[in-house]
Amino acid sequence: MKILLINLFVLLSAFANAQSFTHSLSITAKQNGLQALAVSPELKNLSNTSFSDVRIFDKDKNEVPYFLVNESFNYSSVNFKEYKITDKEIGKGRYTSFIVLNPDKKAMQNIVLCSANSDAIKLCDVVGSDDMKQWYSVSDHILMYNLFDENSVQAYRTLSFPMVNYKFIKIEINDLYTLPLNVLKVGYFEGAISAGKLNSIKPSHEEYNTIREKKVSVHRVRFENASIIDHISFKVKAPNYFKRQARIYVNRSRRVKNTTENYREIVFEFELNSNTPNRFDLKDFREKEFEIEISNEDNPPLEFESIEYRQLQTYLVADFKQGEQYSLFAGDRTLKTPVYDIAYFKDKISQYVPTLEVSDLSALAVVKAEPIVVAEKHFWQEPWFMWLCITVASFMLFLFSIRILKDMKK
Template sequence: MKTFKIALLLLLSFSGFAQQFTVSSKISKVKATGLHNIALTPDFRCYADGNLAGIRIFDSNSKEVPYILSSPEKIRIESGFEKFPLLLKRIAADSVSQVFIENTSGTKWNEVTLVIANTDAVKTYSISGSNDNSEWFGLVNNQTLSGLYSHADTMVYKTLPLPVNTYRYLKIEFNDKTSLPLNITGAGRITGKPIAAALVEIPNAHVKVTEMLLEKRTRVTVTFNDPVIIDQIAFNITNPRLYNRNAALFVSRSHTVRKKTTTYLEQELAFTLNSANKNIISNLNLIENKVVIDIENKDNEPLEIASVKLYQMPVNLIANLTAGENYSVMAGNIQLHEPDYDLKDFKSQIPAVLPQATLSKPEPVNAKPKGINADKSPWIMWACIAAGALILFYFCYNLVRDMKSSEKTHT
């Protein structure tokens, strides 16, 4: 039995080793209790696995804190607001208030935005639709409306999702059993065309420009200390005034034959640099610590490149944090799957604007950071697993042998 306990202890120790995170960062500026937006910085993400599934938030008691990932591909310009007539507000019963709205545009709608006086109340609501303001049909039933409190404004804009419909009239009924009715001052639809979300510049890029005169090419090499996610590259070219050059982006690859490893450049993308364009290469979705860009000059003078900047799409965590509590964000555990928290079911009810909580400078957990594509070289992990299996087999074999010897002694 003693041998079995030793084997079990070794196996558990090995499992703990396999489940290590690679980076940790503290959360600061938690001054109020509630939902917060936590932006993941590029230097933090370079230690995490590419799909971000291995991220976990822990409080000071090592208790896991639920979160959802928010990676906006588009955001809306919320400067425009198309108002709909607010036909009627009334108290229908002791615990029910009603709001009637008319869709004067006559078009399909899949959401309605209410203008609500600042409050900390939480309501449940149902929505029905009608074409004649008489016969009503169900659309939304028993949903929760929260996040109505603002630190800065007297009014809060809340968008309620709807099944796509063409009803001329909407009736929204609120349950007022636990609090007084809401003060709804307007209704309508937020207008504006979608625009791309602001990207985050990747710091610590080492840019080297080499003129290859004999080959009539300019080579731009960008390197990082660790692999990073690259979504966009922007060129700032100052001279000549008019130019049109073919270019290609290469990434570093390697292959091994008979224990000999060869490194080579593989073309990932072909594009054009033109004085009439912004010279921004988007939608790259690369995970690299080195990219090489070759520009064909032909018989022209080389381009004067003032700067080359690389960007990545922002990724945020949304979590419910407590004021004064200390939190840590851990990442880089490639064996973890994406967590399944209840918070994801309330994503549509989360306010568009949340208090910001920031991450401190990331600290590697292991002596040697694994980087964002550590999962591409898992031989160390498998070697450890094999060693652990052999140790376990050895102790199990001895355990069985001892048991047989014990049985022979008793007989």
């Protein structure tokens, strides 16, 4: 009887702990230690915002602890670590320039500038050298904009470029058409990996129409899944001069007196202007469908060269072993956010944590259900037989409990 009860409890536990993931991908670690898995937009849009439905397992199916690093446009000065700079020149000729020292030749893929607030638009070039004699191109014409913080007199902005490990990295900011930018310090953020890196995401459908009687143009956007959008940019083809009010609408529904009412909610308002870059940061925006409505007044509708949607990079950081195979599973909505010890050491990471790029991973594979073949059931496969076993087991447990109580009274 005891063996029967134990088997029953094991069976019930197996049902309770079953996990139903919908997608998976494989990971191969390139070295030992902390490494950052760059989450693709496809995986990020599929998963919960908190990634509660994501787990990593090793080859023995042991759960691997990890923590999230969500990149941001703005970081706290508390986490800012300065680089040493030399040969700083301001307002001399065409450029403001300075050299960032990297004596240990560590791999770098971004540099954060702290500057006094300015609404100027700047172009920046990055070059590198190991001897300060021969310089090599790293990145040209990096656009710098929104160089101000509404809550501070200074702003932190990231210059991203291809990963390099030169001893000396020179930053040259073009001053040909505007006065110099007041760069206060240069460094990186502890606890960040790529400091504001953006990934492009593509809608499954876009449609642009003009409603002349309402004097508006409407751009309808639909994604395959509810997608996180952190940044949206517009390239206008015509006309050359424009100043239009625009807003993003999302269709909503609510219960009113036992009926469902549909309505449109404005989630973001902005202005498209020929004198600005027309790039906008969104906050907590995750939608599958939405509409961008532009007020034309009595002007001709805008013609767009492109509208681009981007999301900030997210990383999963874990302690991997070189050469080991790992699997990431996602999509189990029944799971809760995991609590791992490794999360308490999140502030120890920096941009020097090696990254596993998306190109190193296999494509996300949707787990498809196999066709169900209906076969003749035996009597022990029928639901009534399972309930009969449960009833018998419960009755035996009841008798066993009474016997124990009688023995205790004796």
